[in-house]
Amino acid sequence: MIGRAFGQIGAFTMAFFGRWGAAVFLLLRTLRSTLGRPFYLGNLFYQVEFIGIRSLPVVLLTSIFTGMVLALQIFSGFERFGAESMTGTVVGYSIVRELGPVLVGLMVAGRAGAAMAAELGTMRVTQQIDALYALSADPVRYLIVPRFWAGVIALPLLVVIGDFIGIWGGYVVSVGMLGANPVVYWDNTFDFMELWDVFSGLIKATAFGAIIAFVASFQGYTTSGGARGVGRATTSAVVSAATLILAANYLITYLVV
Incomplete structure (x- = not known):
């Protein structure tokens, strides 16, 4: 035993x-x-569209509700000691540095990451990847490289849009529902926010995009076991990407704070 x-x-x-x-x-x-050559720019542009543009609806919904919930919680908490005017500052800082990149990364991992893993996994079990070798094409250059760099390009763009929508959602709740001063909200949002806060969030987004694209591609590319293997690869891609995003978030925060 x-x-x-x-x-x-x-x-x-x-x-x-x-x-x-x-x-x-x-x-x-x-x-x-x-x-190396050749450069498959068509594949790259398609993947940028797939990861970026097609993820916009879920990113916009996630960001706006995150900003709205943050504003509700922060305003009600700060109101207890007369600091509700700082709601915009905390909402903007929290979204730009932390919640924006992490939540967008997790949403994209669940949507695009799962789809990429399933697509490549299906290609593997149906021997389409082996057929690329027969055609003297490099599967890594043709399939994985465009996805990897598309993730690196698309996620920071999504985070920028998500940050703006999240801050705007906080504004709608703070001003429209809770009666905060709109001028004070925007002034405090930008007066206390530094350019490095935005850059640190974009650094995280770039790393998260690389993690999502590579983990999904790796899980799909190394799939085995038929349809059941594709299911396992898809699940592993989402879980692994989400776990690595959270771990990388801590590491990057520790390094850039």
């Missing part, structure tokens, strides 16, 4: 580090393939 337990631990350890090793190898191959 003890020998079996040690055998299971060893098998798990080997599988774990083997999986991470395969991910690192694929990431290095992706970065190296970026510099």
Whole structure:
């Protein structure tokens, strides 16, 4: 029994580090393939549209309701000690530095990340990726590189839009429902916000975009086991991307604060 337990631990350890090793190898191959020809710009533009434009509805809804809820909570809390005029400051700071990048990243991981993993996983189990080798095409350069860089490009743009909509949602609640002064709201929002606050959020968004695109691509590219394997890869892509986003958020916050 003890020998079996040690055998299971060893098998798990080997599988774990083997999986991470395969991910690192694929990431290095992706970065190296970026510099070579041919450049599949059509695939890149399509993926930017898929990750960015088609994610706008869920990003806008998430951002505006986040800003509205923040304004309700902050205004009611600050009203207890007469600091409700600072609602705009806290709403803007919280969204730009933290909630905007994280929530947008999680929404895009659930929508675009799952779709990319399912698409590549289906291509793997139906041997379409193997067919690319037969046609002398590099699957990494054709499939993964455009998705990777599309995530890096699209997510910061989504975060910028989400930040604006979130702050505007806070304004609507604070001014339209709670009776705050609109001039004070905007003045306090921008007077106490520094340019570095915006840049730190965009740094996070860039990292999150790379994480989502690569994790989804890796899970799909290494799928095995038919339709059930595609389902596992899709689930793993969303869960892994969300976990890495939260971990990377802490690390980047610690480094840039």
